[in-house]
Amino acid sequence: MPVTCKHAEVDYITGCGEAACVGRLWVDPKHRGKGIGTEVMKRIIQEARDAGDRRVKLDAVPLDMDVPYSRLTKFYKRLGFVKVGTNLEGWDTMSLDLKKKVRVVTGHVR
Ligand SMILES: CC(C)(COP(=O)(O)OP(=O)(O)OC[C@H]1O[C@@H](n2cnc3c(N)ncnc32)[C@H](O)[C@@H]1OP(=O)(O)O)[C@@H](O)C(=O)NCCC(=O)NCCS
Numbered sequence: 001m002p003v004t005c006k007h008a009e010v011d012y013i014t015g016c017g018e019a020a021c022v023g024r025l026w027v028d029p030k031h032r033g034k035g036i037g038t039e040v041m042k043r044i045i046q047e048a049r050d051a052g053d054r055r056v057k058l059d060a061v062p063l064d065m066d067v068p069y070s071r072l073t074k075f076y077k078r079l080g081f082v083k084v085g086t087n088l089e090g091w092d093t094m095s096l097d098l099k100k101k102v103r104v105v106t107g108h109v110r
Contacts, residue, residue, distance in 0.1 A: 007031040008040050019095075020048035022058040029064075041079050049098050056096040059087045 007028040014020040022044055027037045048056050058081070062072050073083070073092055081094040 005036060005040055008036050010040055010044070012044050014044065014048040014053055015051035016053065018054055020044070020051070020053040020056045022056060023061075024063065026063055037075065038079065041076075045079070045096065045098070053098060055098055056081075057084075058094055060092045060094055061087075061089070062091070 007030075008026065010022065010025040012020065012022040022041070025037060025040065027040075045056055058076070060069075060073055060076055062069060073094075076094050079096065081096045083092045084095045085093045087093050
């Protein structure tokens with residue numbers, strides 16, 4: 001796994017062409033709130049972009065039930081993820097679109 005950090009664990013797959021998948025992101029409780037989870041996600045997103053994936057998807061399944069669910073979804077929304085549905089257990093499924101923005105310029109060419 002290219003993303004390595006001694007205080008975090010994550011399962012992910014990139015390079016499938018359509019959607020990169022992320023699961024079970026976990027940061028050591030002693031080191032939460034320091035930006036480690038954000039940095040790990042940013043590196044996976046960049047790797048997926050480099051690999052040509054069109055989006056990154058995940059199920060926002062809380063592994064710690066003592067934290068409000070809204071904090072977890074806010075964490076992913078800050079990275080650009082949007083809710084696209086719910087999984088069979090009722091947790092949010094979220095997706096981040098990686099398609100390049102196309103800039104269209106119209107005008108006369110002389
Ligand atoms: C969610 C998690 C990966 C975030 O990692 P992190 O390194 O603390 O994240 P960052 O420091 O980059 O960002 C902190 C933000 O994450 C969110 N967050 C979600 N759960 C949190 C938790 N248990 N502790 C601290 N922040 C948490 C908060 O919104 C926080 O933002 P705030 O400071 O505005 O409240 C981490 O809290 C964790 O391992 N949680 C338990 C495992 C889990 O439920 N993983 C989700 C699998 S989909």
